[in-house]
Amino acid sequence: MKIGILTSGGDCPGLNAVIRGAVRKGDKTYEDEFIGFLDGWRGVIEDEIMPIPRRKVQGLSRLGGTILGSSRSNPFHDDGDGAALVKRTLEAHDIDAIIAIGGDGTLYTANRLFQAGVPVVGVPKTVDNDLDATDYTFGFNTAVEIATESLDRLRITGESHHRCMVAEVMGRSVGWIALHSGMAAGAHVICIPEFPLSIDEICEYVQATWDRKRAPLVVVAEGFTPKDAPEGLIDYDVDEFGRPRFGGIAQTLAPIIEQRTGIETRATVLGHIQRGGEPTGFDRVLATRFGMAVVDLLHRGGLGRMVALRGTDIVDVPLTEAIDNPKRVPLERWEEAADLFG
Template sequence: MKIGLMTSGGDCPGLNAVIRGAVLHGIKTYGHEFVGFRDGWRGVLEGDVVDLPRTRVRGLAREGGTILGTSRTNPYDGPNGGPERIAVTLERHHVDAVVAIGGEGTLAGAKRLAEAGLPVVGVPKTIDNDLQATDYTFGFDTAVQIATDAMDRLRTTGESHHRAMVAEVMGRHVGWIALHSGMSAGAHAVLIPEQQVPMDQVAEWVTEVHERGRSPLVVVAEGFIPEGIDEVVAGRGTEASGRPRLGGVGEYVTERLEAMTGIETRNTILGHIQRGGAPTGFDRVLATRFGLSVVDLVHEKQWGKMVAIRGTDMVRVPFDEALSGLKTVPQHRWDEAKVLFGR
């Protein structure tokens, strides 16, 4: 069997570990052959493939990014889009199955193709950790660690100058990165898309901390919507996909806090450094296990499903279950963290 691997959507640490795990397991255990589609669905649509022998994946687990490249191309776009055209491309290159490694958008496209009869399976990928049906996605732990390290540094400079510090992290629709990195770094307030916290409350928390002689740290997810504002702060235009280009809510929070409290406040947007660099040990292991498991899924021809982790066990779930809605931060997790804010 010849299996085609592709990485699509936003990049994240661990993608190469999935590729390595899949290729080594497929070749050593089943004698399968592997190719990679370059730049996500674009490579599938255009038949842009590269061979993936064992020698190509040596040492990949520790490397960030993806050797296959990625894009946000939709598999139904363009003259070569849609299941009929893609089926012709797969047949031309003798590809028997496609493994789509990606997040919600990638897997939604994979689901449509599988429903149309194409041999497609999935591996969940997103630093936001917002996919249903899996407890964790690789890239999340690395993003949290990078953000935590940055916040530790912000706290030392903040303490030196008696300033309040605001750290803006990724999180368009959910606040998992903000919540985990904020708790890890000992933040005095964490602002996430799921909770519309009044700025008066944030100012109160910051003032309480400052009056104790400490430097307040506020963590805000890029998709946080302050009370009294109807939509996300996105003054940076739009992405190629048409989505608002986020980034700037940290600056808004900084300006409001300084005006409301009189405390000198500085803002840092962590941005894409959260996606870059080598994956943590946890993400290397998780991504490798996803790669191993998805090859078993392909070998058994369980099309229309993706691999997932529940507890410490690898499981298989239909795309429908994974795409039933975003996995948001539940109220009890927010309440748990809120105890640590301010005083």
């Protein structure tokens, strides 16, 4: 087969390992040929491609980023018939099928294309771990390890200064990174979008920790809003220099906690360091296995499906599963974490 491959959406450690896994498996077992589309769907639409011979994937499993580039382009964006655009490019290069590596948006697009007759399979990607179709995907483990290491450092400096430290980690709509890294670092309160605490509750945990003569560590997912947020707290306006008025939820909580508890409080936003860089061994193995398995899936005729992890097995599920079921932190995991607060 001649297989096109693309990486789409936000950066995620392990993308290159997926590409390598697919190319190595296809090359060895099926004598497949691989073509990369540049910058996700943009490369498909604008017909920008590069061949990926085996030699090109040497040493790639440990490399962060993606050699194919990424973007948030989408064949259905501006045009009535995205599928036609895609088919034209496939035909022009005799490409038999596409492997689309991306998050829920990308997989939604992949499914729409599949419905319209485009031969496509998927590999799920989400740093945030918000896809219910798979136990984990690559990237999440790396993000948790980077966040944990940073929280360890903040905790130590908090203790020396007798300060409360508020750390913001990734997670727009789900709190998985906050939950895992916070639990790993022994945070005294974790704020996630799924179960919003009030500012009062946060301050109570902070105070309880302080009363035991410990420096409180508060971990907050970027998408968290306290349930009693006063109006105007979150404000997406920019000033005359284009700067956002709202510097993030950590920057917002810190002065409020300081004011209410009297404890000196500092905010840190971990930001993009969580998603760049070398994948952990865990993510490299998972990504490599995904890449190998998706080529098998293709040769088994599994169009319209994607690979997924269940326990320690790689399985496959319909692309629609990636879209229908966001994975939120369930109540029992939240209660488990909350047992360690304060």
